[in-house]
Amino acid sequence: MKVTKEAIAGTLESSDLLVKVAPSARGTRDIVIRSEVIKQFGKQIKHVVTDTLDKLSVSGGSIVVEDKGALDCVIRARVQAAVLRACECKELEWEHLS
Amino acid sequence: MNATVEFYTVQPKDAPAEREDIRRLLAANDLELDDQIEAFVVCRREGRLVACAGLDHATIKCVAVAEDMRGESLSLDLGSEVIHLAAARGQFHLFLYSAPHNLPFFRGWGFYPLVEVPERVVLMENSPVAMERYCDSLRAQRRPGQTIGGIVLNANPFTLGHRYLVDQAARACDWLHVFVVKEDASLFSYADRYALVAAGVKDIDNLTLYPGSDYIISRATFPGYFLKDKGIVESSWAAVDLLLFRDYIAPALGIDRRYVGSEPFDAVTNSYNVQMKHWLQQTPSGERPVTVVEIPRASSGGVAISATEVRRLLAQRDFGRIAALVPATTLQFLESKFPVNHTVQ
Numbered sequence: 001m002k003v004t005k006e007a008i009a010g011t012l013e014s015s016d017l018l019v020k021v022a023p024s025a026r027g028t029r030d031i032v033i034r035s036e037v038i039k040q041f042g043k044q045i046k047h048v049v050t051d052t053l054d055k056l057s058v059s060g061g062s063i064v065v066e067d068k069g070a071l072d073c074v075i076r077a078r079v080q081a082a083v084l085r086a087c088e089c090k091e092l093e094w095e096h097l098s
Numbered sequence: 099m100n101a102t103v104e105f106y107t108v109q110p111k112d113a114p115a116e117r118e119d120i121r122r123l124l125a126a127n128d129l130e131l132d133d134q135i136e137a138f139v140v141c142r143r144e145g146r147l148v149a150c151a152g153l154d155h156a157t158i159k160c161v162a163v164a165e166d167m168r169g170e171s172l173s174l175d176l177g178s179e180v181i182h183l184a185a186a187r188g189q190f191h192l193f194l195y196s197a198p199h200n201l202p203f204f205r206g207w208g209f210y211p212l213v214e215v216p217e218r219v220v221l222m223e224n225s226p227v228a229m230e231r232y233c234d235s236l237r238a239q240r241r242p243g244q245t246i247g248g249i250v251l252n253a254n255p256f257t258l259g260h261r262y263l264v265d266q267a268a269r270a271c272d273w274l275h276v277f278v279v280k281e282d283a284s285l286f287s288y289a290d291r292y293a294l295v296a297a298g299v300k301d302i303d304n305l306t307l308y309p310g311s312d313y314i315i316s317r318a319t320f321p322g323y324f325l326k327d328k329g330i331v332e333s334s335w336a337a338v339d340l341l342l343f344r345d346y347i348a349p350a351l352g353i354d355r356r357y358v359g360s361e362p363f364d365a366v367t368n369s370y371n372v373q374m375k376h377w378l379q380q381t382p383s384g385e386r387p388v389t390v391v392e393i394p395r396a397s398s399g400g401v402a403i404s405a406t407e408v409r410r411l412l413a414q415r416d417f418g419r420i421a422a423l424v425p426a427t428t429l430q431f432l433e434s435k436f437p438v439n440h441t442v443q
Contacts, residue, residue: 006190011178013171018181018208020224022190025235032227034208064225066208068174 243272280310
């Protein structure tokens with residue numbers, strides 16, 4: 001999927017996260033993760049974000065995550081929502097969202 | 099136990115009663131209501147206004163939470179609401195002004211500090227990497243040399259005065275970097291202003307022309323600049339803009355001097371020049387000082403050339419007198435864009 005515009009998903013509330021997606025000028029995929037629990041769970045959060053993006057075939061775009069201690073399933077859902085908005089996706093391929 | 103808390107959006111211009119409540123909440127927090135704000139997110143708890151956050155294009159300001167409501171999750175909800183309001187209005191790259199002591203609070207909103215005017219204000223943006231990426235793109239344009247100059251032009255429109263300034267600077271420098279203010283808040287559109295500057299400096303070899311950015315005299319970094327026709331001058335806003343230039347843009351390109359025309363007419367621009375010497379040259383900073391070089395304005399018939407004067411003559415379609423003030427490329431553009439027979443008397 002191609003990121004064609006800017007989009008956000010999520011909130012700043014505790015146990016949630018805010019995901020910001022934008023087209024990247026260089027066409028690369030740049031992921032930046034900020035988390036209140038980066039020391040404990042930074043690696044795992046990065047893994048979930050990367051895996052979710054891979055399943056949606058997002059190869060380019062700037063992805064910024066402001067995490068407030070969200071569970072993996074929440075991270076996955078918010079990243080998916082932000083990407084689908086940013087790609088102006090009309091038809092969902094449900095198997096890629098599992 | 100759980101009192102009803104309600105968030106909604108208010109356009110202060112259309113809702114005088116809401117506006118008065120907002121003004122009172124801000125006053126209790128030593129803040130003034132900024133009339134540039136187009137929309138507020140407000141929060142009421144059992145009817146009482148307990149929190150607000152204003153949005154002026156891409157800039158969040160006038161954020162306040164009632165004292166007895168702090169320390170709960172209310173402020174994070176407020177942050178989420180205003181970020182979503184901005185997104186709904188097509189604004190994703192956001193800036194935020196805060197008093198320096200509230201910086202940690204807005205870090206929780208996902209905002210990162212760019213520059214601080216000590217004891218006055220901090221400018222933050224909602225990306226930990228956007229400025230770094232912008233500076234990377236500038237660094238790719240670096241040029242070798244002993245003296246590297248920088249100029250920022252609004253060029254509304256490009257005159258022989260601008261041409262003289264750029265020409266003098268280019269002669270004195272090994273390389274000159276010229277930025278055109280991007281904000282579309284002037285009589286001439288950004289695209290037209292940029293095209294006229296490009297046409298007017300085409301023959302100068304040691305120069306790079308840049309499109310403007312959110313970080314150079316934009317509505318976000320220097321709101322007062324675009325209010326100058328109304329005579330509103332906010333000196334600390336100029337400081338924010340100048341510190342961005344000193345701390346990020348100048349180091350990225352190796353700019354060691356900034357050129358500026360002397361300003362005999364316009365109070366805001368003149369005050370900007372004075373501020374420029376202070377913030378670029380005199381204030382201590384982690385980055386080396388940028389020398390401000392003020393070049394006396396070029397004049398025509400004994401009067402300094404200014405874009406203000408060109409716009410005044412243009413209103414009268416006085417192309418005879420405009421011809422003495424602008425290069426041929428600008429004159430051609432003005433004549434085609436403002437036909438004489440359309441003059442409204």
